Amino acid sequence: MNPTPDTGGAPDALRWEAGDTSRIPFAVYTDEQRHRRELERFFYRGHWCYVGLEAEIPNPGDYRRSVVGERSVIMVRAEGGAIHVVENVCAHRGMRFCRERHGNKKEFVCPYHQWSYALNGDLQGVPLRRGVRQDGQVKGGMPADFDPKQHHLTQLKVAVRGGVVFASFDPEVESLEDYMGPTILGYFDRLFNGRKLNILGYNRQRIPGNWKLMQENIKDPYHPGLLHTWFVTFGLWRADNKSELRMDAHHRHAAMISTRGSAGQATGSASQVTQVSSFKSSMQLEDPRFLDIVPEPWWGGPTAVMTTLFPSVIFQQQVNSVSTRHIQPDGHGAFDFVWTHFGFEDDTPEMTQRRLRQANLFGPGGFVSADDGEVIEFSQQGFESKPGHRALAELGGREVGETDHMVTETLIRGMYAYWRQVMEAPL
């Protein structure tokens, strides 16, 4: 018999052992019903989700298929240059009609019955709407009161800032700027400061773990200096680097800010960093071009800022490598993780080459990031085998707050404080 209480049933049956969010029930990762509620409350209502980059659709008619939560959407640039995001579900029979990943179109046509839509999603054509004429009589067709204005594609609310496109199914959602809050907006604008972006390419991986674990991974400054030997050995991410952890007022978004090569400013356990077993003093690169780091003016100091925008995206600046990482859930136990690496319009060819080389550290094969997907998979395995148990997030205390060091799990506690507010609220 299982000695631990079974709390994995209905979505409201969670037991928060410490009262606060310093102990997280495994069941937040394992329950399909709870996952449906998360999709509804985080991805489809009251939140902005990342869709893509303007630079992916530079010309009128350019479109790219994307995802909000588990729903397929299309990001498209209309004739006048405006960007629309419409749901990839035909208003007639519900078919997910857009199958290409990207392209250029004058209109969207569902092949099933050739209902056609303008690029903003408005219904413009319904074949045989007025029936056929046979023997002098009109036969069939849509009812006389059929109103095409009532049957457009779902049109999402769209916000574009700094070349990044966000969308929301919720017409009542607050402004993108209010949604981010001033602190996170500052770090967003630091990276997306108005320069045109230059797409370098994509990496895609399917990670068999709950989507929140990826948010937590980038709200957890404890692991990089331990799991990622590369980071600690080359000083890219060390517990004794000068660092800060910042959040929005709701504690749902966060920025982990670190400055390389400023070791020695922390005290206590952080100063023990060179004692950790993943630090390899003898490790040297045979080809140092992997770490040919050149500071850029827009950094304004920090060499790494990892920003988590809840629930759907991570913005990466790790030295010269910049990317967006899009979280696309698929059930409670898996998500697709899509990386879009980019550069800026004023990059020299050398800088582009540098960004591409440093991209070897990241993505599904990266010297650093490949093991993030692995540990998420194995965490999920642990959760599934005993959903009545709980994880610890007690490093740095049990409260939630910003810090000037990284030896804390405060960002994870903050995210779950927000998660509880939303998930435990009555309908």
Place this chain on the structure above:
Amino acid sequence: MNRDTAALDLSLYHELQALYADYASAVDSGQWDLWPGFFTEDCVYKLQPRENHERGFPLATLSFESQAMLRDRVYGIKETLFHDPYYQRHVVGAPLVRRRDERGALHCEANYAVFRTKLDGPSTVFNVGRYLDVVVRTPQGLKFAQRLCVYDSEMIPNAIIYPI
């Protein structure tokens, strides 16, 4: 058969086939140190999703520009990258020689499929694609000056650790 493949001296084609077979055998053997030896010093090795390749996006999942970088990767596989251990098994088609350039280098390609077997699981199709290679003769025999692995399996099942 492609005209340039047909025009190749039989012994040279045999040598080329042996290179492909040796490579597959080496990267499936778990002896990662063998891998850089199939390349020239200033080689290019890339593992790239087909979409990036066909749309002209330069990003690759792995992008190495020297044999030294391959040795750094081997160190990473052996010493720094935490991962679930797995076996891999390459099945590589016969190389097709597209052309022989003015310096004698062979521009060839071959389809490949890599199966992954984790210790407690079934064998699954892991990565499927096409090698786009430039093979040159060196005093140590034929070597890859370029090996571009352009993969159809764009949704990577979590992580790729070992060489394709």
